[in-house]
Amino acid sequence: xxxREHTSKxxxxxxRELKNKLLLMSxxxxxxxxxxxxxxxxxxxxxxxxxxxxxxxxxxxxxEVDDLCYAILALEQPxxxxxxxxxxAMKIVKDIERIGDIAVNIAERSRELxxxxxxxxxxxxxxxxxxxxxxxxxxxxxxxxxxxxxxxxVITNDNVVDDLYEQIFRELLTYMLEDPRSISxxxxxxxxxxxxxxxxxxxxxIAEMVVFLVKGQDIRHGTRIDRGR
Amino acid sequence: MSVKINVSKVNFYYGTNKALHDVSVxxxxxxxxxxxxxxxxxxSTFLRSLNRMNDLIPGTRLExxxxxxxxxxxxxxxxxxxxxxxxxxxxxxSNPFPMSIYDNVAYGxxxxxxxxxxxxxxxxxxxxxxxxxxxxxxxxxLHRSAMSxxxxxxxxxxxxxxxxxxxxxLLMDEPASALDPISTAKIEELIYNLKQDYTIVVVTHxxxxxxxxxxxxxxxxxxxxxxxxxxxxxxxxxxxxxTEDYITGRFG
Numbered sequence: 001x002x003x004r005e006h007t008s009k010x011x012x013x014x015x016r017e018l019k020n021k022l023l024l025m026s027x028x029x030x031x032x033x034x035x036x037x038x039x040x041x042x043x044x045x046x047x048x049x050x051x052x053x054x055x056x057x058x059x060x061x062x063x064e065v066d067d068l069c070y071a072i073l074a075l076e077q078p079x080x081x082x083x084x085x086x087x088x089a090m091k092i093v094k095d096i097e098r099i100g101d102i103a104v105n106i107a108e109r110s111r112e113l114x115x116x117x118x119x120x121x122x123x124x125x126x127x128x129x130x131x132x133x134x135x136x137x138x139x140x141x142x143x144x145x146x147x148x149x150x151x152x153x154v155i156t157n158d159n160v161v162d163d164l165y166e167q168i169f170r171e172l173l174t175y176m177l178e179d180p181r182s183i184s185x186x187x188x189x190x191x192x193x194x195x196x197x198x199x200x201x202x203x204x205x206i207a208e209m210v211v212f213l214v215k216g217q218d219i220r221h222g223t224r225i226d227r228g229r
Numbered sequence: 230m231s232v233k234i235n236v237s238k239v240n241f242y243y244g245t246n247k248a249l250h251d252v253s254v255x256x257x258x259x260x261x262x263x264x265x266x267x268x269x270x271x272x273s274t275f276l277r278s279l280n281r282m283n284d285l286i287p288g289t290r291l292e293x294x295x296x297x298x299x300x301x302x303x304x305x306x307x308x309x310x311x312x313x314x315x316x317x318x319x320x321x322x323s324n325p326f327p328m329s330i331y332d333n334v335a336y337g338x339x340x341x342x343x344x345x346x347x348x349x350x351x352x353x354x355x356x357x358x359x360x361x362x363x364x365x366x367x368x369x370x371l372h373r374s375a376m377s378x379x380x381x382x383x384x385x386x387x388x389x390x391x392x393x394x395x396x397x398x399l400l401m402d403e404p405a406s407a408l409d410p411i412s413t414a415k416i417e418e419l420i421y422n423l424k425q426d427y428t429i430v431v432v433t434h435x436x437x438x439x440x441x442x443x444x445x446x447x448x449x450x451x452x453x454x455x456x457x458x459x460x461x462x463x464x465x466x467x468x469x470x471x472t473e474d475y476i477t478g479r480f481g
Contacts, residue, residue: 011478077437077441079464082477216466 026140032103037129040110051107056101095202128164132199139206151210161200233258233428241291263443270449274367317391321403323383327376337394359387381412403429
């Protein structure tokens with residue numbers, strides 16, 4: 001059943017504006033991760049530089065989202081689903097903003113790596129990037145569509161990203177053992193893999209909040225903690 | 230917490246017009262229960278059925294059971310006057326008697342012969358005015374007319390008057406809807422404190438008020454009790470879509 005609109009048009013518009021800002025932020029964050037990895041794989045310095053610059057837009061939007069949330073809390077006193085939506089917005093905005101920071105970190109490491117000879121042809125890292133981007137996109141889709149089932153799938157799929165990280169870590173370790181000259185580059189690649197693993201974690205956080213938004217159930221930290229009455 | 234009022238399968242009619250449909254609910258003792266819903270949903274009718282106030286309206290009829298401490302208040306031989314002493318009522322518009330502040334509070338005590346001596350009566354008046362959080366404001370002018378009080382004070386005086394006959398349950402129909410925010414806050418604070426000793430049922434159009442003062446909330450719609458649950462649950466994650474639409478303002 002589609003959501004009915006609020007009797008107060010002004011309130012309805014504010015909630016929509018909030019949702020639109022979050023969507024815009026998610027779109028930008030997704031794109032930044034994708035470009036940061038592309039910069040590395042295609043060895044394009046300008047693409048990496050561009051990602052670093054774009055983080056400002058995300059930071060600005062984060063502040064706008066926070067302002068809007070405070071205003072709605074103070075002026076509209078949201079309850080029930082609306083309250084859960086505001087609480088969700090205030091939490092996931094931080095996750096999305098952090099994903100932007102991670103994209104910048106990846107772009108910085110990429111920028112350094114591009115200026116050195118290629119250590120190896122990158123095979124697993126793009127696969128991992130794709131997996132991380134997929135669950136990021138799915139977590140945001142789940143938010144947009146209030147889809148708790150998809151959100152729960154994201155939480156499960158985060159393991160795939162974690163496993164890929166372990167695999168990449170082990171592989172790069174062998175390079176470092178064989179040739180100490182590879183250490184600096186290998187460590188940077190491990191950092192990038194670690195960053196992607198964090199993207200997966202933030203996506204899972206977003207997904208957990210989506211379950212809360214839709215079902216009113218807190219599923220964080222694996223267990224349903226009994227908070228008493 | 231034990232159950233003070235057990236309502237089961239209540240249908241209520243104004244003539245042929247059915248105003249309540251199969252309402253069942255348990256009102257917890259020494260808790261505040263809020264009843265919310267749009268105008269004409271039956272919440273005030275329901276409230277008035279808890280002390281048989283509806284009996285005063287001709288052509289009304291109730292089916293089902295309303296048990297106060299296990300005793301059906303609609304059974305034959307129920308002393309309705311005694312019932313209304315046990316289940317007091319506060320109305321939307323404060324309605325002090327045109328007499329002094331003191332006499333307003335003392336009225337019920339005198340009529341019911343609850344105080345044997347004047348000293349005892351004075352004690353009851355003071356205690357009750359203190360319980361109603363009004364004592365400090367009126368102690369120096371107890372024999373002035375109740376009409377000299379502000380609206381908020383008049384409403385607390387009415388609460389004091391209701392408390393003076395030592396009821397067990399207080400029914401409140403929009404007790405703060407005609408008051409300014411400060412007076413409203415005082416009434417709400419009072420409700421919060423009174424639940425230590427009384428079972429309170431309050432009808433309100435003010436959703437934030439229901440959220441602030443009550444332990445349980447019932448949502449009425451077209452004569453049906455759509456949802457009844459802990460207030461915290463109703464206002465964070467209600468189970469029913471109609472409840473959610475109403476409290477979030479997606480209605481009509």
